[in-house]
Amino acid sequence: MEIFDQYEIWWVTGAQLLYGGDAVVKVDSHSKEMVEGLNKSEVLPVKVVYKGTVNSSREVSDIMKAANNDPKCAGVITWMHTFSPAKMWIHGLQQLKKPLLHFHTQYNAEIPWNEIDMDFMNLNQSAHGDREFGHICTRMRIRRKVVVGHWTDKEVLKKIAVWERVAVAWADAQDMLIIRFGDQMNNVAVTDGDKVEAEQRLGYHVDYCPVSELMEYHKKVKEDDIRRLVNEYFRLYEHKHEMEIPASDEYKSVWNAAHAELTLRAILKAKGAKGFTTNFDDLGTDDINDPKFVGFDQIPGLASQRLMAEGYGFGAEGDWKSAALYRSVWVMSEGQACSFLEDYTLNFNGKDSTILQAHMLEVCPLIAEEKPRLEVHFLGIGIRKAQTARLVFTSRPGEGCTATVVDLGNRFRLIVNDVECVKSKPMPNLPVASALWKPMPDFETGAGAWILAGGTHHSCFSYNLSQEYWEDYAEIAGIEMAVIDKTTTIPEFKNTLRWNEVYYMLNKSLC
Numbered sequence: 258m259e260i261f262d263q264y265e266i267w268w269v270t271g272a273q274l275l276y277g278g279d280a281v282v283k284v285d286s287h288s289k290e291m292v293e294g295l296n297k298s299e300v301l302p303v304k305v306v307y308k309g310t311v312n313s314s315r316e317v318s319d320i321m322k323a324a325n326n327d328p329k330c331a332g333v334i335t336w337m338h339t340f341s342p343a344k345m346w347i348h349g350l351q352q353l354k355k356p357l358l359h360f361h362t363q364y365n366a367e368i369p370w371n372e373i374d375m376d377f378m379n380l381n382q383s384a385h386g387d388r389e390f391g392h393i394c395t396r397m398r399i400r401r402k403v404v405v406g407h408w409t410d411k412e413v414l415k416k417i418a419v420w421e422r423v424a425v426a427w428a429d430a431q432d433m434l435i436i437r438f439g440d441q442m443n444n445v446a447v448t449d450g451d452k453v454e455a456e457q458r459l460g461y462h463v464d465y466c467p468v469s470e471l472m473e474y475h476k477k478v479k480e481d482d483i484r485r486l487v488n489e490y491f492r493l494y495e496h497k498h499e500m501e502i503p504a505s506d507e508y509k510s511v512w513n514a515a516h517a518e519l520t521l522r523a524i525l526k527a528k529g530a531k532g533f534t535t536n537f538d539d540l541g542t543d544d545i546n547d548p549k550f551v552g553f554d555q556i557p558g559l560a561s562q563r564l565m566a567e568g569y570g571f572g573a574e575g576d577w578k579s580a581a582l583y584r585s586v587w588v589m590s591e592g593q594a595c596s597f598l599e600d601y602t603l604n605f606n607g608k609d610s611t612i613l614q615a616h617m618l619e620v621c622p623l624i625a626e627e628k629p630r631l632e633v634h635f636l637g638i639g640i641r642k643a644q645t646a647r648l649v650f651t652s653r654p655g656e657g658c659t660a661t662v663v664d665l666g667n668r669f670r671l672i673v674n675d676v677e678c679v680k681s682k683p684m685p686n687l688p689v690a691s692a693l694w695k696p697m698p699d700f701e702t703g704a705g706a707w708i709l710a711g712g713t714h715h716s717c718f719s720y721n722l723s724q725e726y727w728e729d730y731a732e733i734a735g736i737e738m739a740v741i742d743k744t745t746t747i748p749e750f751k752n753t754l755r756w757n758e759v760y761y762m763l764n765k766s767l768c
């Protein structure tokens with residue numbers, strides 16, 4: 258994916274000069290071969306660049322400072338070829354601001370039983386060199402991912418690939434602007450929070466944009482462009498033939514939706530934003546019944562659906578945390594099979610109880626099982642009640658993972674729940690996109706744990722992300738993570754939340 262080409266991961270080998278020049282040459286050539294092997298594996302989405310072997314405190318500091326200063330560098334992989342006395346890593350690790358992965362591997366896979374001698378032993382010391390390095394990281398409380406295994410093993414490389422995707426999403430979030438068109442939905446607690454703390458802890462910046470400014474962009478959209486986009490909709494999506502009749506009310510609604518999409522695209526581009534929120538109560542002040550009315554006739558639902566599919570972060574009702582998280586989910590998922598969703602309604606059916614996931618309009622078509630249908634229906638919520646266009650589909654069955662971030666006042670908590678999407682029954686009178694899922698380990702425990710953790714009704718879902726992604730994300734961000742999976746029990750989960758409370762109270766730097 259294009260975004261992964263903008264970044265690289267640095268590989269730094271640790272050694273020391275004790276063993277002489279020949280050893281240095283060998284360490285260097287092994288490192289090059291290993292990095293080349295990683296890049297040729299076709300497992301890693303981001304290129305790894307060998308940045309040399311470090312043999313002194315000065316060299317470590319220099320490379321870490323360079324990593325911080327290079328915007329292309331999304332993270333650093335370290336590996337100790339020989340024993341690399343770890344005091345030489347202290348100053349460099351104090352400097353490093355980029356995500357760190359410690360790879361516990363070794364050049365050779367098997368011990369060369371017949372040839373092994375003391376020279377071999379002095380050169381190939383990852384077994385104890387990596388423990389020395391691990392010790393200093395732990396002593397310094399350095400957050401990192403530790404991956405263990407041979408560098409030619411694809412299962413091992415997949416763990417590095419996960420971290421690479423998260424590291425790129427993290428880098429992307431450090432330069433992320435989320436625009437809020439309108440404010441938070443009045444009185445809602447869970448989707449709100451501390452935007453200053455979010456910028457300090459998670460990197461992204463949240464700005465407000467008055468809808469009056471948005472309407473200035475709306476006025477400048479050209480009719481030809483709207484017509485072209487309407488035709489694109491008709492090409493891409495199933496629809497009733499009558500919808501294509503320009504004099505019809507349905508055509509007018511589709512036209513308005515295309516106009517809204519072009520408006521949003523223009524303003525997001527002009528401001529360099531990676532995500533946005535909307536609010537159904539703030540669509541401008543014009544009277545929709547006035548013949549001279551210009552503006553959004555309803556929330557720009559179809560636009561939100563299509564922009565999400567392209568990677569724009571989206572959160573409904575001013576939910577800027579979900580907008581930012583969705584953008585990161587999209588990056589980590591490599592632009593596939595993910596969506597913003599909301600717990601809408603429950604379906605009690607004993608052990609097979611499920612939760613219907615939907616929204617008023619805004620569900621991302623990347624999770625659709627079938628070709629989305631373009632439909633126009635009345636939407637009677639919010640400041641404007643009008644016929645409005647949307648994509649309708651259901652999600653495909655399969656396992657996935659949904660996540661949210663909540664603000665607990667003294668810290669952010671990431672809550673992750675493994676879920677299983679199942680086939681829903683037809684809902685002929687509910688013309689919105691939806692998913693139906695069973696939270697792990699079962700409906701009762703999954704929903705109960707989510708509520709105990711203080712989780713939102715909005716979440717960011719992906720078929721492709723596993724818990725491992727979120728572990729890496731929480732580690733890089735330094736935020737709490739509460740996991741609800743097939744091993745979760747309520748008593749243990751409650752204890753985890755209690756212990757976390759103490760941990761974060763004692764570790765003020767993480768709050």
Ligand code: MN
Nearest residue numbers: 573574599715
């Ligand atoms: Mn909502």
